[in-house]
Amino acid sequence: MTEFKAFSKMKELMTNYYIEAKTTKEKPIAWITSGAPVEFLFAMDIIPIYPENYAAMCAANHQSIELMEAAEAAGFSQDICAYARTDFGAAMTQGGPAGGLPPPHFLLCSTNICKTVIKWYEVLARNYNVPLFIVDTPFLHNGLTKDLIDYTVTQFIALESFLGNFLGRPFDRDRLTKVLSLSREAADYWKKILYLGKTIPSPFNSLDSFIHLGPIVTLRGTRECVDYYKLLYEEVAERAQKKIGSISEERYRVLWDNLPIWFKMRRLERFFEEKKCTLVVTTYANSWGGLSNFQANEMNDPYELFAASYLNVYINWGFENRIKYLSQLIDDFSLTGFIMHSNRSCKPYSVGMYCLQGEVSKLTGKPGVIIEADQNDPRVYSDAQVETRLEAFIESMEPVS
Amino acid sequence: MSYYAGIDVGSLTAEAVLIDKDRNIAAYAILPTGNNSQKAGTDAFRTALGQAGLAEADVSRVFSTGYSRARVLQAEDSKTEIACHAKGAFYFFPHVGTIIDIGGQDSKAILVGKEGRVINFAMNDKCAAGTGRFLEVMAGALDVPLDKMDDLALGSKEELTISSTCTVFAESEVVSLISQGKAPADICLAVSRAIARRTAGLVTRVGVADSLVMTGGVAKNRAVVKILSKDVGHLIKVPKEPQIIGALGAALFAREENGR
Structure with missing residues (x-):
């Protein structure tokens, strides 16, 4: 790894973020996919948690195998995404670095990174008994079109109402x-x-x-x-x-x-x-x-x-x-x-x-x-x-x- | 006189080739790798030296290749087997365009340009289907010596199919064909066809040049070569000793680097 002075700043930033997520009493926690519009969460003071990042951390720390084996033993096929298996296993065994992730109050996933996230997040929604909001971003077979943009915008509007209802206060567009x-x-x-x-x-x-x-x-x-x-x-x-x-x-x-x-x-x-x-x-x-x-x-x-x-x-x-x-x-x-x-x-x-x-x-x-x-x-x-x-x-x- | 050596330690066999300064092959040896790859390389090297009546001191430079290339004690440097097979095949066939090499645990197709330089290559995925190990496992299941499989296959009378590309599943298919009383000759042909089919896909991926050469241990199986030639639509040439091509390539690289 190339040495950058900024690296220690990043460690501090990420540590503070995880500590806040693990200890907060006031802020709700939402689990979210890496390509989802996280900005909506920050606008409403919700802490985003990324199971994908956590899974990668488990693998980088050489802890992914035992977690995946736990998920496989519970019936998840070896053919599904290893991030998903690692996360399922971490939740089941409370394993992985930093003693696992803080449990979610709701889930937000977007299909722009893959379609596996739909099933993955449905499993999480069942396991944690929390609501799930899916932002469906269609595949761009022939580039970006006005229709696709309009379709996605309607979901952002729906996401605003979802968040407003969930938190019991109006969505803050200015923020x-x-x-x-x-x-x-x-x-x-x-x-x-x-x-x-x-x-x-x-x-x-x-x-x-x-x-x-x-x-x-x-x-x-x-x-x-x-x-x-x-x-x-x-x-x-x-x-x-x-x-x-x-x-x-x-x-x-x-x-x-x-x-x-x-x-x-x-x-x-x-x-x-x-x-x-x-x-x-x-x-x-x-x-x-x-x-x-x-x-x-x-x-x-x-x-x-x-x-x-x-x-x-x-x-x-x-x-x-x-x-x-x-x-x-x-x-x-x-x-x-x-x-x-x-x-x-x-x-x-x-x-x-x-x-x-x-x-x-x-x-x-x-x-x-x-x-x-x-x-x-x-x-x-x-x-x-x-x-x-x-x-x-x-x-x-x-x-x- | 100064000599150069190439040592190829693969997953199943280890080869050593000695060449003189005019690129003539002085001697070669082929030994099983066994459980000690370092020793296998050394043994192959010494056997070749013994055959040529040379001492280690007569060899001015050694290059290694193959899966254990980094563990060959005598080698000053190493090259991948892809580069070495290209180099070695070019030595015998200067017009070669596509090389097919099937070794112990890898099969590959290599597209070469001028001077045997690698332009593109494709290799099998992680699984050992269609490799030398595949053939060896099937020979074991059939209780037929590896080097007799092609003779048998070429005398086949009935067409059978082995559909699985997985070595483990294909072996159970062979076992069930045996239990159905099918003739070993017919099963041998089906095994050869399974390898050829899998390899043809690789060849198509890199491109079929006019002149095809096959190297590696599996090239000794005439049935595989014959079916593969038909599948890719070109005659495939095979050097007299296809198993030493990797080691020969390494020796040629050793000689070239010395000239620099």
């Missing part, structure tokens, strides 16, 4: 407007940080972005989140300006598609450093930066703007747009190749990968490799198999000129 602007400001800093990766050598690598992802996922919409990424941005910008790379020698620059392999972060970091290969950019970390893509002046209605941002995430796109975007990143970041993680847990992210690989290679002339792994389940991972494929891929790349 939401302020939260939204903070959210976009944070997303904008995040994107600017990630795009500093265009510098050769890259001052920041994707493994760093996975580590520094916490606040933009959980706390976007708060002032603290903006302040943190501003701080990190200044630090990364300084490195970029001084041409300090994230690894000692950068011969290869690659893109990483799909989620991290949380339980292999350290080993892969060493592996790539040894091979003089920087993971420069990822479609995954970029997703939260994309939330600032639409400018406020493009759409007058903040709800439409908001709907467009939440619909328009990479994993909710059709193949043509994915191919264009991947190819664009490879060109813009001067990459020498790309790695696609075929993630057993995340089908919507992994479907069609062989076709994508072929098309992107054809368009960019750069080699790509597909590795079979999982974001959270070490039992379906083989070091030797993955590393042989990665090494062969690195051998086949032309180094940066």
Whole structure:
């Protein structure tokens, strides 16, 4: 991991957030998916809790296997998302770091990241006997259309009433407007940080972005989140300006598609450093930066703007747009190749990968490799198999000129 | 005279190849890997040295490849088996475009360009279906020596199918065919067909060039090669000793690096 002074600030921020969530008596707790419109919660002083982040934490701490086994013993199939299994297991056994998550008062999920979340959150709703609100964000087969935006906006309005009724006080739209602007400001800093990766050598690598992802996922919409990424941005910008790379020698620059392999972060970091290969950019970390893509002046209605941002995430796109975007990143970041993680847990992210690989290679002339792994389940991972494929891929790349 | 060596320690076998400075093969050895991959590499190397009547000191540089490439004591550096098979196949067949290598636990298709440089490759997923280990397990279930399977298969009279791609399930299919009284020859052919079908998918993925070469232990099975040739619609050439191609590639890399 590249050392950043801001890192200690992030630890503090995340620790305070978890402590507040675990100890609060006044604020309600809502469990929420990583791609859901969390701004509505901050506007009403509700603390968001992310089972996905927690599951990733369990895997990074090498605790996911026992939790998944508990869920599997209760009847959940090994074929469903390992995040879901890890969380079910953590709830059943009270296992996992920090003694588990504070129980939810209600649940909010959005289908822009996958459709598994519907069933996952229905299980949670049953287990905790709490209400569930689903924001249905249709898949963008052919790009963003007015109909899809309108459809999503109607759900935001419904979400407002749901929250008003649940809390017994009217929804605060003025507050939401302020939260939204903070959210976009944070997303904008995040994107600017990630795009500093265009510098050769890259001052920041994707493994760093996975580590520094916490606040933009959980706390976007708060002032603290903006302040943190501003701080990190200044630090990364300084490195970029001084041409300090994230690894000692950068011969290869690659893109990483799909989620991290949380339980292999350290080993892969060493592996790539040894091979003089920087993971420069990822479609995954970029997703939260994309939330600032639409400018406020493009759409007058903040709800439409908001709907467009939440619909328009990479994993909710059709193949043509994915191919264009991947190819664009490879060109813009001067990459020498790309790695696609075929993630057993995340089908919507992994479907069609062989076709994508072929098309992107054809368009960019750069080699790509597909590795079979999982974001959270070490039992379906083989070091030797993955590393042989990665090494062969690195051998086949032309180094940066 | 200075020699170069390549040592390929894979999941099932270890090979060593010695070449002289003019790239002629001086000797080679193939041994089972067993339970000590480091020792297997050393044994294969020494056996090859013994055959050539050479001492370790005559070898100026050793490269390793294969799954245990990082554990080969004598090696100065290592290369992946993908690069080595490409290099080794190019040595025998300078017009090679696509290489199919089926080893112990991996099967791969490699598209190569000029000088045997890897352009693209595709490998089996995590499972061992259609690999050398698959063949070995089926030989065990049939109680037929591994190197006699192709002779038997080529004399098959009845068409049988093994539909599962999983080694464990395919083995139980074989067992149930045996219990139905089916002839081993017919089962051997069905096993060969299962491997070929699985491999053909990989080849299609990287692209079928005009000149196809097959390397690795499974290339010794003429039935697999014959069916695969039909499936991909091209004649597949096989070097005289397909199992040493990886080690040969490593030796060639060792020689090249020395020249730098």
